[in-house]
Amino acid sequence: MPKTIKNQIRDLIYAYSRGVSFDILIPPNDEMGDYSTNVAFSLSKVEKKSSVECADNMKEKLDKDSDLTDYIEKIEISPAGFINFFLKKEYLFQNLKNIISQKNKFADLDIGKGERINLEFVSANPTGPLTVGNARAASYGDALGNIFRKAGYDVCKEYYINDVGAQVEKLGESVLKALRDEDISEGDDLYHGGYISAIAEKIKAQNIEIPEDYQSAIIVCKNFAVAEMIQAARNSISSLGVQFDTWFSESSLHENGEVSSVFEFLKSENLAYEKEGAWWFRVSRYVAGQDDAVIVKSNGDASYLLGDMAYTKNKTVKRGFDRAINIWGADHHGDVPRLKAGAMALGIAENQLEVLLHQLVFIKRGGELVRMSKRKGNFVLLDDLLADVGRDAARFFFLMHDLNTHMEFDIDLAQERSKKNPVYYAQYAYARSQSIFEKIPGLEIQTDTLEELESEEEFSLLRHMAKFPDLLADISQSYQVHHLGQYALELANKFHKFYETNKVIGENTNLQSARLALVSGIADILKICFGLMGISAPEKM
RNA sequence: GUCUUCGUAGCUCAAUGGAUAGAGCAUCUGCUUGCGGAGCAGAAGGUUGCGCGUUCGAGUCGCGCCGAGGACGCCA
Numbered sequence: 001m002p003k004t005i006k007n008q009i010r011d012l013i014y015a016y017s018r019g020v021s022f023d024i025l026i027p028p029n030d031e032m033g034d035y036s037t038n039v040a041f042s043l044s045k046v047e048k049k050s051s052v053e054c055a056d057n058m059k060e061k062l063d064k065d066s067d068l069t070d071y072i073e074k075i076e077i078s079p080a081g082f083i084n085f086f087l088k089k090e091y092l093f094q095n096l097k098n099i100i101s102q103k104n105k106f107a108d109l110d111i112g113k114g115e116r117i118n119l120e121f122v123s124a125n126p127t128g129p130l131t132v133g134n135a136r137a138a139s140y141g142d143a144l145g146n147i148f149r150k151a152g153y154d155v156c157k158e159y160y161i162n163d164v165g166a167q168v169e170k171l172g173e174s175v176l177k178a179l180r181d182e183d184i185s186e187g188d189d190l191y192h193g194g195y196i197s198a199i200a201e202k203i204k205a206q207n208i209e210i211p212e213d214y215q216s217a218i219i220v221c222k223n224f225a226v227a228e229m230i231q232a233a234r235n236s237i238s239s240l241g242v243q244f245d246t247w248f249s250e251s252s253l254h255e256n257g258e259v260s261s262v263f264e265f266l267k268s269e270n271l272a273y274e275k276e277g278a279w280w281f282r283v284s285r286y287v288a289g290q291d292d293a294v295i296v297k298s299n300g301d302a303s304y305l306l307g308d309m310a311y312t313k314n315k316t317v318k319r320g321f322d323r324a325i326n327i328w329g330a331d332h333h334g335d336v337p338r339l340k341a342g343a344m345a346l347g348i349a350e351n352q353l354e355v356l357l358h359q360l361v362f363i364k365r366g367g368e369l370v371r372m373s374k375r376k377g378n379f380v381l382l383d384d385l386l387a388d389v390g391r392d393a394a395r396f397f398f399l400m401h402d403l404n405t406h407m408e409f410d411i412d413l414a415q416e417r418s419k420k421n422p423v424y425y426a427q428y429a430y431a432r433s434q435s436i437f438e439k440i441p442g443l444e445i446q447t448d449t450l451e452e453l454e455s456e457e458e459f460s461l462l463r464h465m466a467k468f469p470d471l472l473a474d475i476s477q478s479y480q481v482h483h484l485g486q487y488a489l490e491l492a493n494k495f496h497k498f499y500e501t502n503k504v505i506g507e508n509t510n511l512q513s514a515r516l517a518l519v520s521g522i523a524d525i526l527k528i529c530f531g532l533m534g535i536s537a538p539e540k541m
Numbered sequence: 542g543u544c545u546u547c548g549u550a551g552c553u554c555a556a557u558g559g560a561u562a563g564a565g566c567a568u569c570u571g572c573u574u575g576c577g578g579a580g581c582a583g584a585a586g587g588u589u590g591c592g593c594g595u596u597c598g599a600g601u602c603g604c605g606c607c608g609a610g611g612a613c614g615c616c617a
Contacts, residue, residue, distance in 0.1 A: 038559060125617060166616055278615050294615040304617045333545060334612045406547055406610055420566055428579050436576050500581045
């Protein structure tokens, strides 16, 4: 796959831009062309001329450039000084031919150059069922991973299981209390909710022996409960249609000594010190203004930070990933500088660790926002969401929105809203296209009469389709996954408009053949989008 | 108190520092004897929380207020 159009234009402009900064933009409407650049505004400062004058000079150079003639029909200057590029008809037709011949391989890019990325997401503590917040991370992470792969990265989607630490001890204790019918509403820090007693019931049903000794009993309960919670998480993730490549246990890092070896290393480098019975990591040495943090608690247990440091080293050094990307909930915001400092201390390059934060999902109940809390047993489950609105609507809903949006989820309106979910608008476009093909048994798509296409609606579609590779390239750099959903909706919108006024079947043979090819290409791209987002492409609805 | 995210149409949300701030839902008006009306066309709806600044250009960047969410050394 050669460079995308956008990058080709960028490279050409760069050659004439005298080092000033500029962007390649998509104009707000079709009359202004397919691509544009604001380079003239920057040049006008350097050259002390008006932006229009600079734009004219640039256009003159570009007009002579033979590299552009393959795909650019004309270049125009706007009154303000934007330089607008219009794609050639021949290029648009060639692009459609590529889509039809390459099918789901269309827009496979090589910008990743095989870079190995470990993408870690969800990674919920195994102390309760997955919530709608986890569903957001899962939908986003899965789609981002898919887009990375399409852009030529070697991706491993990973789920980190925090099966070590005080939180799982509390889980075990909660289950034990439920087993003994002790009231846990009084006990602070313990887990509540129906799933705790359900686990206790299961232990009884399986006649699992519970030791008399309180601490031993907790361990038995903990091990059973953690296994149950992990299985429940796997089931929920699977219902959502997300595939993880690896489920990585924190306990394995403790068992094979990777955690303690990091601790020994920090001590030997004088990056850790003892205070108040605990061991502290010198965060302040790496990140100004940050307090040092505990890595070994006064009871001798490793803190989550030490585990996370060992985990990061495992991913980058031991398993050799070029980059580790973690997707965390915004409630872990404060942990980012500590882990970054830890990675630096371990000699991991700064650009090898990225942390993406997603804002939390809030539920609205009776008109009021409620913060979900597993401890309080106050949350909406991923499974309930799926039961209410279905996989496609749920995933599309999350993927429509920017990661930094504080999403509000009104559970009273969940089902009603699911029927209004824009996903059906996009899926309906696909189903419509398939119903056309159904009318012509044994149809083979021909692309030798594309010249017949000339309506405004047809070209609006062709031009939008030509920008798909650019979109994927952009998302793989910006991580703005929601642009993919927006793109699919716009493509569906253009298709629906086309459908109203351009009859496909029953026109003269050449035009019918050309329009069938166009519809086929649209369906191919929609199917690619749906696949990347993890939603279905229904032939009937 | 410190750090951080957000504030855009009645509601839920878009807009890589660019051109006339856009969709869906809700409301109102049309379109079905034409490949699926889960659609299309149109109307109405905005001082982008407030103020100052940077810039040729600010919803977007900076500072200060106001409001909301989140995090603040041995839970993760």
